[in-house]
Amino acid sequence: MAKIIGSVVPVASRNCDTRIMLRGLPFVRPYRVPLFACLAGALLLLGCDVGHASPEAGDASLAPDRDGGVGPFAGNASQGVVEAATVRVECAGIHRQGGMSVCRAAPGTRVVMGGARTQADADGIFVVGFDRDAPPSETMRLWAPGGATAERVFEIAPREYTISRINGLPPSQVSEYSAAQLTRIESSSERKRAGDTSRWETAAFAGGFTWPIEGRQTSAFGAQRILNGEKKRPHYGVDLAAARGTPIVAPADGLVALADDALYFEGAMIVLDHGQGFLSKYLHVSRIDVEPGERVQRGQIIGAVGSKGRSTGPHLCWRLKWRDRNLDPSLWIKESASTTH
Numbered sequence: 001m002a003k004i005i006g007s008v009v010p011v012a013s014r015n016c017d018t019r020i021m022l023r024g025l026p027f028v029r030p031y032r033v034p035l036f037a038c039l040a041g042a043l044l045l046l047g048c049d050v051g052h053a054s055p056e057a058g059d060a061s062l063a064p065d066r067d068g069g070v071g072p073f074a075g076n077a078s079q080g081v082v083e084a085a086t087v088r089v090e091c092a093g094i095h096r097q098g099g100m101s102v103c104r105a106a107p108g109t110r111v112v113m114g115g116a117r118t119q120a121d122a123d124g125i126f127v128v129g130f131d132r133d134a135p136p137s138e139t140m141r142l143w144a145p146g147g148a149t150a151e152r153v154f155e156i157a158p159r160e161y162t163i164s165r166i167n168g169l170p171p172s173q174v175s176e177y178s179a180a181q182l183t184r185i186e187s188s189s190e191r192k193r194a195g196d197t198s199r200w201e202t203a204a205f206a207g208g209f210t211w212p213i214e215g216r217q218t219s220a221f222g223a224q225r226i227l228n229g230e231k232k233r234p235h236y237g238v239d240l241a242a243a244r245g246t247p248i249v250a251p252a253d254g255l256v257a258l259a260d261d262a263l264y265f266e267g268a269m270i271v272l273d274h275g276q277g278f279l280s281k282y283l284h285v286s287r288i289d290v291e292p293g294e295r296v297q298r299g300q301i302i303g304a305v306g307s308k309g310r311s312t313g314p315h316l317c318w319r320l321k322w323r324d325r326n327l328d329p330s331l332w333i334k335e336s337a338s339t340t341h
Helices: 179-196
Strands: 090-094 100-104 110-113 116-119 125-129 137-143 149-155 163-166 216-219 224-227 237-241 247-249 254-263 267-273 278-283 301-304 315-322 325-327
Touching (some): 125 315
Antiparallel strands (some): 100 125, 110 137, 216 237, 247 301, 315 325
């Protein structure tokens, strides 16, 4: 049995909010990413947490499989002893509920965190997200191509969420559904799930986001929804008020994963994949200007504000999702718009 020795050096903590240039990351051009603290050049340690971790002895999930792979990801690594192997990972981001972190490790490093899986791209870049209801800490486990393993524990700051009450909605948009409506709801869900499986092989997310429209924020991410007096799922987006027909632009480069104008609750929705399944969503739109599979650039018009589906007036509901985790898009805003978050 191979002996697996792993270590990990995290280079960011939840308390680091310094804005920097990621000059050390192997992108075609440097990206200025807000709030990605302590990750620049050759790992300048700006007073952040630096730790060391190794896999627990006897952990069967880390043992090589019959094909020489490690853990839940069977690979082509040769069998044998991995002596003093090191997994080095650099992470920086917003480590709080609804937040996210961009990391760099060896290209091809496979990652598992709380059941969510991803893999570092050819430049070693990958992203992870922390759900609205993320626990106080989450453990990220890494399997390097050579067989080394490691763990990185994220300490996740909690948040307090407001309560949002909306009355006057049609009962058919809250809890009273006919058989035909239930069929339509299931059909809509299937199409949405298909869009969520997109995994565009790029890292456009690392450049940060800009606002998709200019509008007053009317509902914050994570608010507990009370619809017609009934407690429903939390609001997983940010609502921005704007006139019907206001152009919506892509906040970053992306691949259109879904463009559907016949969804039950969302009415019409556009989903963009900004790389590795890091998705942004645009709900209740009045017009869709893109098609599934189309590549869009930051600032390109993708649709227009509307009020289709479960909505009481024109606005944009903007959401962000990574795997099954709902994230706060306002935390990903580029430049000065993000400094208050």
